[in-house]
Amino acid sequence: MLQSIQKLWGSWIALAVTSLTFGAFHLGNPGATLWSALAITLKAGVLLGAAFLWRRNLWFAMGLHFAWNALEDALGIPVSELPAAGLFTVKANGAAWLTGGDFGLDGSIVTVILEIVIANPMLIGAAQKRP
Numbered sequence: 818m819l820q821s822i823q824k825l826w827g828s829w830i831a832l833a834v835t836s837l838t839f840g841a842f843h844l845g846n847p848g849a850t851l852w853s854a855l856a857i858t859l860k861a862g863v864l865l866g867a868a869f870l871w872r873r874n875l876w877f878a879m880g881l882h883f884a885w886n887a888l889e890d891a892l893g894i895p896v897s898e899l900p901a902a903g904l905f906t907v908k909a910n911g912a913a914w915l916t917g918g919d920f921g922l923d924g925s926i927v928t929v930i931l932e933i934v935i936a937n938p939m940l941i942g943a944a945q946k947r948p
Contacts, residue, residue, distance in 0.1 A: 835862065836858045837858055840854040848919055853898075856929050861882070861885070861923070864881065865882055870943035871943040871946070892905055898920045909921075
C-alpha cells in the first residue's frame, strides 16, 4: 500500500495514509479508544513506515513490529489491550497517559515520543536516499 501511494502522491502522503490505516485497524482491539488509535498511528505507523522507506525492505519493518509485540508479550505487558501471558505479571500504576493504562504501552505518550524519536533518523536516511 505504501509503495503504491508513494508512486502516486509521494512519500509523505504515503506515510500519512498508511500510518492512519495502521492506527484505524487497531480500533477493533478490545478497549481501543481514539487516543490509542492515534497513539498507534503516531508511533508504530510512522516508525514502521519510516523503517520501510529507509531500508526499502518489508522484512525489516515486519521484524520491528514482531520484536515490539514479542517483547511486550514476553514481559507480560498487554499488547494493545490483548492479554499477555509473559514471564511476569505486569500491572501499570499511574496516569493512563503515561503508562498506557489497560491498553498497555501502545497507549502511552512515552512510547509515542520514543518511537517518533527513533523514526526521525530513519526518515532522514530515507530522504537522503531519494533522488
